[in-house]
Amino acid sequence: MxxxxxxxxxxxxxxxxxxxxxxxxxxxxxxxxxxxxxxxxxxxxxxxxxxxxxxxxxxxxxxxxxxxxxxxxxxxxxxxxxxxxxxxxxxxxxxxxxxxxxxxxxxxxxxxxxxxxxxxxxxxxxxxxxxxxxxxxxxxxxxxxxxxxxxxxxxxxxxxxxxxxxxxxxxxxxxxxxxxxxxxxxxxxxxxxxxxxxxxxxYGIHHTAYHITFKAVAASNISFLHFDYLLLAKVILAGVLFGMAGYLFSELSHTIRNYSNRFIKIKWLIPVIGGLIIIGLTFALGTRDYLGLGVTNPDPNGVSIVTAFTPGGAGYFSWFWKILFTAITLGMGFKGGEVTPLFFIGATLGNALAVLTGAPVDLMAGLGFIAVFAGATNTPVACTIMGVELFGGEYILYYAVACFTAYYFSGHTGIYLSQRVGLSKTQEGESATNTTLKQIREKRISKRKFF
CATH class of the missing domain: 1.10.3080.10 (Clc chloride channel)
Structure with missing residues (x-):
């Protein structure tokens, strides 16, 4: 009772x-x-x-x-x-x-x-x-x-x-x-x-719709897991590179912010110089594809997140230029988020990898879209579910493989320096429990200076 x-x-x-x-x-x-x-x-x-x-x-x-x-x-x-x-x-x-x-x-x-x-x-x-x-x-x-x-x-x-x-x-x-x-x-x-x-x-706000039209032919003998062995291997390799792209973006952004504040004594000059660099890079590349959000592009021949889902929709180094433009913009005092640029970086990198490996372009662009974000924010579970919400659940196995792999290969870094470490990504990890990414990064930098 x-x-x-x-x-x-x-x-x-x-x-x-x-x-x-x-x-x-x-x-x-x-x-x-x-x-x-x-x-x-x-x-x-x-x-x-x-x-x-x-x-x-x-x-x-x-x-x-x-x-x-x-x-x-x-x-x-x-x-x-x-x-x-x-x-x-x-x-x-x-x-x-x-x-x-x-x-x-x-x-x-x-x-x-x-x-x-x-x-x-x-x-x-x-x-x-x-x-x-x-x-x-x-x-x-x-x-x-x-x-x-x-x-x-x-x-x-x-x-x-x-x-x-x-x-x-x-x-x-x-x-x-x-x-x-x-x-x-x-x-x-x-x-x-x-x-x-x-x-x-x-309020009538509509979000951009993304589609993965690729249809796989299952090559596995496991009834409840439908995947192609060769494609899965390509996804694992791509996941490694997606994680390293997330690492590069995070580290470059923090480095630009730290060095600009250290060496430019007149603080209002920091965004001025940053703006001038963005203008210079735009003219040097002869394109405005890397300005703004990058979700769509008024130029039918330009690069955007949407075009990255199509063959020929991005160049081999589009992802790198977006990293550079965004790291300079945010690292030198301008405001906005990092995630949509990470979508751009991932989708265009996925496009390039698809061309190089012969994988489906739209699938690899979609995997890069979520996996670079997973690596830079250390949120592989959320990003796997994002893949389902944005692209459908048919390829959730590939989403998980790409996001989980990117998460590990991004290391103990990320775009949010106040993020704390609950568990190290490896048993031999350099990070102690409850340590912030900022503390880990400062410790890493101090070791480099010592040696």
Whole structure:
């Protein structure tokens, strides 16, 4: 009898918990979904203006000064962006300021309007985190609940900006700690991501559709696993290269940011020089393919994420140029996310590898799309599910192989330096539990200087 009563009370407790978090996530989802819809609409208009008025690129250095001034005089700790939100989840303290939302929204639009190479995930996540923190203060939640609500904000922003609600929830859980997924916020994050995506879509926002049309002929003898042995080998090799591309992007971005701040003493000159380098590279290459998001391209002969899914839709080194353009843009003071450029890098690298290995172009582009992202953010599970949400579930085995391999070969690095290590990727790993990627990187650099 006592056991039955305890079980009954436990289910009542679960019901109360879910009801409470449903009521808490609804306002977060509606606000974040609405902000993401506004952001995506503004981003589309800014991109169209830049395409129509090519001379805007020449104002990129001045735009950099404006972004610098905005954060210097209004930003305070908001400039830390995604890393501040992650730090606040790990160790609640100073809080995430609500001013982060208008600042990152406005400066990201400025970056794209004038030709900076950046993405949109960082902006959506920062808006989600700052709005969640604001509601946490209004509702007078304790630190533990604020931490969960911040995770809900991350999930809502990510799920809405890419139209991938399941991925958004998993990303919020997986991105905080390498090697461990904390399920304490599982259902709240899922609800927040789904509701935010629904809200964003209700405004008439449409996400780019990607298709993998390749049809494989199974060569395995295992009834429940349909794959081609030779193609699987090519995917494993590609996964290694996707992970190394993620590593290169992360390290180059951090290196450019560190050295520019160390050697350029007049700080407003950093984005000016960065803008001038972007202009110079654009003229040197004779193309504007590597400016902005890169999802689509007004030039029918240009390179974009969409064209990377077709034969001849990307050059052999398109992925490298996007790495360079984006690392310079973000490393030298402009604002925006890293994820969409990572999609571009992965899709174009996958295109090149398909040509070299004879693999299906659309499949390899799709694998690169998710796997480079998995390596740079250390979120292989979320990225595998992203493949299912974006391309369909028929090739989930290849998605998993590419993402898991890329995750290992990206090493203990990533685009989020506040990400912590829960478990080393290898038993002989250099990282201690609960160490941040920033600490690991600084230790690695100090060893190089010593020798």
């Amino acid at each position: 006592i056991k039955k009563l305890n079980n009954r009370f436990e289910h009542l407790t679960i019901f109360h918990h879910l009801l409470r978090w449903t009521l808490l996530t609804i306002p977060v989802s509606f606000i974040v979904g609405s902000l993401v819809a506004l952001f995506l609409w503004l981003l589309e208009k800014a991109s169209e203006l830049r395409w129509q008025h090519g001379w805007l690129l020449y104002l990129l250095p001045l735009a950099g000064i404006l972004i610098y001034a905005v954060y210097k005089y209004l930003g305070k700790n908001a400039e830390a962006g995604n890393n501040l939100i992650m730090e606040e989840i790990h160790e609640p303290g100073g809080g995430v300021p609500s001013r982060m939302t208008p600042l990152v929204l406005g400066t990201t639009i400025i970056t794209h309007l004038f030709g900076g190479s950046a993405g949109r995930e960082g902006t959506a996540v920062q808006m989600g985190g700052s709005m969640a923190a604001l509601l946490g203060r209004l509702f007078k939640l304790n630190k533990q609940d604020v931490s969960i609500l911040l995770m809900c904000g991350i999930a809502a922003g990510f799920g809405a900006v890419f139209g991938t609600p399941v991925t958004g929830a998993l990303f919020a859980l997986e991105v905080l700690t390498i090697g461990r997924i904390n399920y304490k916020a599982l259902l709240p994050c899922f609800m927040a991501s789904v509701l935010a995506d629904f809200t964003c879509s209700a």
